[in-house]
Amino acid sequence: MKSETFNLSKQILHLLERQGITVATPVQKKIIPAILSGKDVLVQSETGSGKTLSFAIPVIEATEKSKGLIALIIVPTRELCKQITDEFEKFSHSHVIISSVYGGVSIEHQMRKLRKANIVVATPGRLLDIIERRGINLKSIKYLVLDEADRMLDMGFIKDIEQVLKHIPDERQTLLFSATISKEISKLSSKYLKEPVRVSFEPTIKPEYLRQTYYRVQSKKKLSLLVHLLKEDRELAIVFCNRKSTTETLAKELTVKGVFAKCLNGNMTQDKRERVTEQFRRRKFSVLIATDVAARGLHIEGITHVYNYEIPKDTDSYTHRVGRTARAGKKGEAISFVSTGEDEKFFKQILFNHKGVINLKYADNFSHSEIPITEDKKEKRFSREEMFGKRRSSESSDRFRKERGNGDRRRSGKSDRFNKKVRQSDIERPKVTERMEKKEPKKKKVDFDDEKFLRDLLNFDDTFSKSERKKAKRF
CATH class of the missing domain: 3.40.50.300 (P-loop containing nucleotide triphosphate hydrolases)
Structure with missing residues (x-):
């Protein structure tokens, strides 16, 4: 100067x-x-x-x-x-x-x-x-x-x-x-x-420095996708969550799966928060799981990737999050995981209001060993013998019917010494409580409707945007 x-x-x-x-x-x-x-x-x-x-x-x-x-x-x-x-x-x-x-x-x-x-x-x-x-x-x-x-x-x-x-x-x-x-x-x-x-000053997020992408992924597959991405070559990464409890749980699950991570949230003591921040700055570990408030004002050089594990509820928070990377002329990447429900609703607001370009990716591009694909359960069919046992011979069947008839007479209190025939209609038959019904194969749930998502986005007007923002503020 x-x-x-x-x-x-x-x-x-x-x-x-x-x-x-x-x-x-x-x-x-x-x-x-x-x-x-x-x-x-x-x-x-x-x-x-x-x-x-x-x-x-x-x-x-x-x-x-x-x-x-x-x-x-x-x-x-x-x-x-x-x-x-x-x-x-x-x-x-x-x-x-x-x-x-x-x-x-x-x-x-x-x-x-x-x-x-x-x-x-x-x-x-x-x-x-x-x-x-x-x-x-x-x-x-x-x-x-x-x-x-x-x-x-x-x-x-x-x-x-x-x-x-x-x-x-x-x-x-x-x-x-x-x-x-x-x-x-x-x-x-x-x-x-x-x-x-x-x-x-307008935000200086330049497309040539900051690459912004998002995945449409089911909620239950988010963890597997995150593990897959974090195991690639990268320096420092921040994973953002909306809840304090999620940061703690996610840090433990990532560590178990071979990605050493620590969390940063408001429930931690000041000494522990300072210790975790300093360790992250000195690269003692490379993945920090944090909430928006805990990471606010966190100035750490060399962050190459930002992950929105849970989608923020407004565009400003998204801008603050992705602004942690691609600083001082260095390249960075911001990756968001979008599932159905609240994630999709809030991300529509971000896509509509955010000035940068956010590209879509699909989780299906990854190997099944990293992203397990759950298939619909196939209906198992059993043979008659597996369900009821082998068919009896005619001789054994006659003997079985005779024994069953004697048993019925004993249960009804009648005896052969009265020399009275028991009518077949008088015998109380056991009721059949279970019926075999033919199960139709379950229809596979479609987590996202691409055409509907893009159609809604194209028809997105200011009135809809304001009403959605009001709903978002209630959370």
Whole structure:
């Protein structure tokens, strides 16, 4: 980065050069001058665009000239909190103290470190706990950064954020970053930002770098297909699921089948989540099973494949997922497994709204040893002898009928000494409770109707899209 372009100090430029950063990204070229000029900023930018450094550099520059706590960065997840803290520490001098505040660890230790902090990176819930304990004073804050604001709203942090903002002076510079600008984000910005500079960047997913495909596969065959694909040559892969329980189960099943995998979800302790993330970053294992929330803000270089084991419920989540790969000019592949029901319904929305090209593949192209094909059970036919035994001879049959007749008379209480004939109609015959019915062969279920799927997609209109979106939000 050139000093004359951004008016940066030589100390900052030296630290950037040591990290190999000499050219600013398009996001940084637009945002850094706006922040340095003292204006509020509303930025729509995808993950991995260099936005963290775009607000870190101006804040660090201001910290060099001031003392005390001057900057607060609020983020949605613990992982993102740690990663932004690491970025600030990487480009700051030793006398600048950066403190991270998040749940799952000792709050007393965090409160002790806050006394000398110049920059605080925090999640809303833990920060509010410390404020209520009077462990931090935010009256000196000059810079407020709301990073990944759309995800914080999705996670229900809006009330916590508003409570925190009550303790921050109105005379401040507010920087809001979001992957999407929804009505809620616009409302939030109009309430807390003053005449902001609006910067918007379209997602930079290029077809020549990111290959997007999907398989139409039955739910019971998803695991076998995933095992087959993961056993091919690849570096790092993230498998996304919608449920925490699914991540745990899938990680165990993959490991049993020879693919070493670990899960990352919100039920894990903070120490374990950090340990798993660091092991994945250092390539101690190559397959990470994660939920959207757990993987939010996860910046790991070298991810070559992203798998949607369960289809996300909206296009934005799909974009966030596939954005984990094909970064920094490297190629990657995003693969989705689409089965009937909810998967198919949500994927229609993605196909209709997503701007990229998603190609169809068929699971039938793989070997049966990897993808077992279950055939319809054939009706087994039995011979008469197998069902009833061998036919008796005429002599043995007469003897059998005579013995059966005597038995019937004994059961009815009659005796030969009365010399009374027992009529055949008086004998109570045993009732036949089972009947042999000819079973028709079961019809093989067709998991997908290709023509219907494509026909529905072609007839997909805006009214249908809105109604489907409303249904999707209920989940």
